[in-house]
Amino acid sequence: MSDGIHDPGARVRALCEYGTRLTEIDMNIPVTRYFRSGKEMIRMAEVYHDENDLEKAFILYSKFVTLFVEKLPKHPGYKTASSIDKSNNKKLLALVFPIAEAIKTKLKVKYAAEEEARLAKEKAEQARRAREEKLQQEEMRERAKEEERLKRDELRRKEELEQRMLAESEEQLKRLKLIQEEEKSRNKENSPLNRPGALMSTVIVSSTIPSAPSPTAVLPPPPSYQSVVSNYGPTVPDRNLKPSSPTSAGDVSSFGQPPPFVDRALKPSHFTSVGDQGFKAVYVPNELITKFLNLAYSNTTRNVETCGILCGKLAHSTWRITHLLVPHQHGKADSCDITNEEDLAEYQDENQLITLGWIHTHPTQTAFLSSVDQHTHWPYQKLLPEAIAIVCSPKFHETGFFYLTPDYGMDFIRNCSGKGFHEHPKLQPIFETCPYVQIDHSAAVTVVDLRH
Secondary structure (H helix, E strand, O other): OOOOOOOHHHHHHHHHHHHHHOOOOOOOOOHHHHHHHHHHHHHHHHHHHHOOOHHHHHHHHHHHHHHHHHHHHHOOOOOOOOHHHHHHHHHHHHHHHHHHHHHHHHHHHHHHHHHHHHHHHHHHHHHHHHHHHHHHHHHHHHHHHHHHHHHHHHHHHHHHHHHHHHHHHHHHHHHHHHHHHHHHHHHHHOOHHHOOOOOOOHHHHHHHOOOOOOHHHHOOOOOOHHHHHHOOOOOOOOHHHOOOOOOOOOOOOOOOOOOOOOOOOOOOOOOOOOOOOOOOOEEEEOHHHHHHHHHOHHHHHOOOOOEEEEEEEEEOOEEEEEEEEEOOEEEOOOOEEEOOHHHHHHHHHHHOOEEEEEEEEOOOOOOOOOHHHHHHHHHHHHHOOOOEEEEEEOOOOEEEEEEEOOOOHHHHHHHOOOOOOOOOOOOOOOEEEOOOEEEEOOOOOEEEEOOO
């Protein structure tokens, strides 16, 4: 609802607008039921307020004001509604307005503090990123300097090696020339031409004199580069300038830019709202089903449905069913209608109970929500997103805990104009088993049979 909104006033307005959007009226629902829903709305808002859940309390108060100031007066039955209901409702409105204004002020202070903290955190994060970037840049510069120094050292070693190899080659050539000159001198001294009477046999003797060795025939091959290198160890680089190598493919390279920083700590701010899918747990006493089936036994044997209202309170951010109210009703084989709803509302008002759903039997069928059941459950879940519908099937020994799917079922039923039993499309699930129901084996339930 307020994702991306930082201004405190704008966040409060977003809450108010959200509550207004959630407020709709169905002209087919009796106006008296809306007056009763209004009382429950106030009770729920007070509970949220007491638990310091200011957003949900403010949304409910906003819904209440919108419903009874703007929407309900347009209902066809509003003009003929009980004057007592209208008078009581005006008294509630007079109480709600100052409470809502006080909560609005608290929310603005809260949001202003959150915005200040967010900005401070963002500033600190920017400073941290700047320091990290500076360190990375300095690290890259030092790494580049070290690599350049290593390259220069390597080049110098290669040049020195080449010079040594050249000097050794020249020295070998000098020694070879000296050997050749000495050999030539010896050969000249031993020549027959230098002996008396050897002139006549010069031609014959000269043919037997070995020729001087060719320089290339006695020149040894120069040493290989690898053999020379092996005799000279490379200079060990200064370990005080040891480069820090990357540990993963995502680290900064020697000459590359640092990867873009993604701050996963700065998540967008959210506030939980009535109607979102962050459901609170609903605890159902284990003995509730047994007590209800025992109470409904006489109707079940006659193939007549029985229904009851599940009531309770919010405690430690969880809904807990504490009461099972069995109102006056008229049941048939496939339906059950509540009568004398005033008694039910009076008992709930006196005991400050919130409606958490309803329960009924299917004497001859399995546990599921029929089309009529789905339409019956819609107002319960509209008022309280966690409201549940329990269906007991004594014949098949089944008990189901259901709710209308928030992403499809609620909208579908709201727009469905079908009456009585009718077919609903099965392209997507309209109802499902409640994922947030918990069975409490230690809790007790109070059963109040208003029929007697």
